[in-house]
Amino acid sequence: MNKKISDIMDCVEYYPLSIQEEKTQSAKRIVNLTMKKITAEKAVTGSYTQRRTRKSFASAAIAAVLVVALAGTAFAIYQFSLKDLAGPTQIGTEQVRTFSLNGFKESPEYEAAQEWESYVNARINEEENMAAPDLVPDAYSQYNAFSEEAKDTLDGILNKYDLKMHDTPSYVHSLDELYSGLGVSGFMPALGNNGEYPVSGTFYEDGTFSFNSAAAASNGTDVRYQFYNFTKGALTRSGYLLADADDFEEWVYKTESGVEILLGISENKSVMAANLDNNFVFINILSGTKNNDSSRTSFGANPVEKSDLEALADSFNLAALNALAR
Amino acid sequence: MLDMFALIAVRRGDDAALEQLISKYTPYVTTVIRGVGDGSITVEDVEEIASDVFFALWQNVGKPNPLKLKAYLGQIARNKAKNRLRSRKEELPFEDDWIADEGETLVDGLTRESEQNAVKSAVLSLSEPDREIFLRHYYQLQTVTMIADEMKMGESAIKHRLDRGRLKLKAILIKGGNSNE
Numbered sequence: 001m002n003k004k005i006s007d008i009m010d011c012v013e014y015y016p017l018s019i020q021e022e023k024t025q026s027a028k029r030i031v032n033l034t035m036k037k038i039t040a041e042k043a044v045t046g047s048y049t050q051r052r053t054r055k056s057f058a059s060a061a062i063a064a065v066l067v068v069a070l071a072g073t074a075f076a077i078y079q080f081s082l083k084d085l086a087g088p089t090q091i092g093t094e095q096v097r098t099f100s101l102n103g104f105k106e107s108p109e110y111e112a113a114q115e116w117e118s119y120v121n122a123r124i125n126e127e128e129n130m131a132a133p134d135l136v137p138d139a140y141s142q143y144n145a146f147s148e149e150a151k152d153t154l155d156g157i158l159n160k161y162d163l164k165m166h167d168t169p170s171y172v173h174s175l176d177e178l179y180s181g182l183g184v185s186g187f188m189p190a191l192g193n194n195g196e197y198p199v200s201g202t203f204y205e206d207g208t209f210s211f212n213s214a215a216a217a218s219n220g221t222d223v224r225y226q227f228y229n230f231t232k233g234a235l236t237r238s239g240y241l242l243a244d245a246d247d248f249e250e251w252v253y254k255t256e257s258g259v260e261i262l263l264g265i266s267e268n269k270s271v272m273a274a275n276l277d278n279n280f281v282f283i284n285i286l287s288g289t290k291n292n293d294s295s296r297t298s299f300g301a302n303p304v305e306k307s308d309l310e311a312l313a314d315s316f317n318l319a320a321l322n323a324l325a326r
Numbered sequence: 327m328l329d330m331f332a333l334i335a336v337r338r339g340d341d342a343a344l345e346q347l348i349s350k351y352t353p354y355v356t357t358v359i360r361g362v363g364d365g366s367i368t369v370e371d372v373e374e375i376a377s378d379v380f381f382a383l384w385q386n387v388g389k390p391n392p393l394k395l396k397a398y399l400g401q402i403a404r405n406k407a408k409n410r411l412r413s414r415k416e417e418l419p420f421e422d423d424w425i426a427d428e429g430e431t432l433v434d435g436l437t438r439e440s441e442q443n444a445v446k447s448a449v450l451s452l453s454e455p456d457r458e459i460f461l462r463h464y465y466q467l468q469t470v471t472m473i474a475d476e477m478k479m480g481e482s483a484i485k486h487r488l489d490r491g492r493l494k495l496k497a498i499l500i501k502g503g504n505s506n507e
Contacts, residue, residue, distance in 0.1 A: 005464045005492065005495065006408070006464050006467065008445050009445065009464050009465050026373075027348060027349045027352040027353075029373055030348055030352050030356075030373055030376045030377050030380065031345050031348045031349065033373060033374065033376075033377035034344075034348060034377040034380040034381050034384070035341065035344075035345075037377060037378075037381040038341075038344075038381060038384055041381075041385075164388070164389070167391055167393065183330070183331045183334060205330055205391065205392045205393065206388070207334065233388060
């Protein structure tokens with residue numbers, strides 16, 4: 001098959017040769033031309049934001065009808081349960097029960113994560129995909145894709161689910177750094193330990209981030225948690241939480257910011273999950289109703305009640321996070 | 327405003343952020359467009375193509391890596407200028423644009439990403455001035471005459487270096503095709 005070099009170069013995102021930029025064209029005229037095209041496009045298709053708003057309103061209307069029909073039964077209408085987070089049942093050679101952190105079942109992010117993790121787990125001992133000692137990390141490295149076959153497989157999965165791959169992450173060691181990196185602030189609660197609790201985390205260019213912190217609970221103690229915010233449209237390699245949905249009591253809670261969130265509490269851990277328009281939020285709380293296993297007693301973590309989880313959920317401004325995501 | 331924050335704002339429907347990006351990158355985008363081909367693109371065409379580039383950015387605001395926005399816009403600008411020349415049925419002035427002879431299997435087994443990586447790898451492996459010449463001709467679509475004039479070299483020297491670049495690209499892509507058999 002013959003190929004034209006000039007056509008092959010079409011797909012190369014190559015940083016151009018250094019060029020002497022010539023300011024001979026009016027930016028204002030180009031702005032006007034561009035905005036005219038955008039206005040025409042919006043008139044035909046509706047803006048992205050407008051489409052989203054119409055869809056959300058329709059969903060809310062249907063949900064409202066269902067709530068009226070079931071009045072008196074004390075059900076909260078929420079389309080997902082903790083069982084919809086079920087992740088792989090085998091990691092390496094170990095049989096486990098897990099929660100996926102990438103989203104609820106059947107979302108492209110969830111499905112892509114499952115496929116990729118299955119591929120990685122099946123080859124966990126293969127030398128061909130081990131990182132070489134002189135490896136220069138690239139964006140594929142964070143997904144454990146080191147061989148060409150692995151990279152091609154990952155690309156295939158991303159194409160199949162129309163997802164992007166993240167670039168290399170940025171690391172933060174304070175809430176201020178996270179706010180600065182994301183360009184939005186004030187959506188996290190006050191830090192525990194009188195504001196001195198250390199924070200560590202990462203964020204990506206699209207607003208995806210994760211970090212570990214602790215908040216001051218209503219019982220005067222600190223509640224440690226791991227916060228994950230995944231912008232939809234990208235595959236994030238986040239690992240899995242060892243958890244079994246059958247161990248949890250779950251309920252739906254509407255936070256002060258107006259966002260509904262799924263809460264779950266068990267003896268030694270609690271979870272929160274919210275499927276927002278633009279992102280998926282998962283919070284692993286390192287406390288439950290009893291805290292009687294060694295991972296809790298060794299840190300002296302105090303148990304929590306349902307009201308503590310609801311107060312913690314209120315302290316996250318999830319509506320602001322939904323606006324942040326891209 | 328940093329590109330990352332501007333892109334987030336554009337995604338939220340902030341027209342002022344898009345206008346800022348347009349103002350920032352107009353000199354670069356228009357220079358790339360004017361540099362494509364033999365310089366026959368008119369002023370009006372440049373403005374039209376540039377607005378197409380930024381319209382494409384608005385339509386696909388989630389795609390570019392914010393740290394490489396300039397390269398992304400450059401690629402779009404280059405491709406749209408090339409398409410404009412083709413639509414006017416203007417001959418694009420290439421030296422031996424074809425990369426494979428009859429009977430050779432080339433890049434069939436490679437995914438699009440592998441092909442892109444192979445081409446980039448081949449181009450980056452060229453030493454200067456071969457790399458600059460190769461990119462001027464096959465990426466910026468400049469004629470041999472223009473390249474010779476701007477780089478103060480003879481035309482036959484330019485052609486010779488282009489030939490070396492083609493051989494290198496061909497070797498890498500054929501090797502990639504064979505490895506999938």
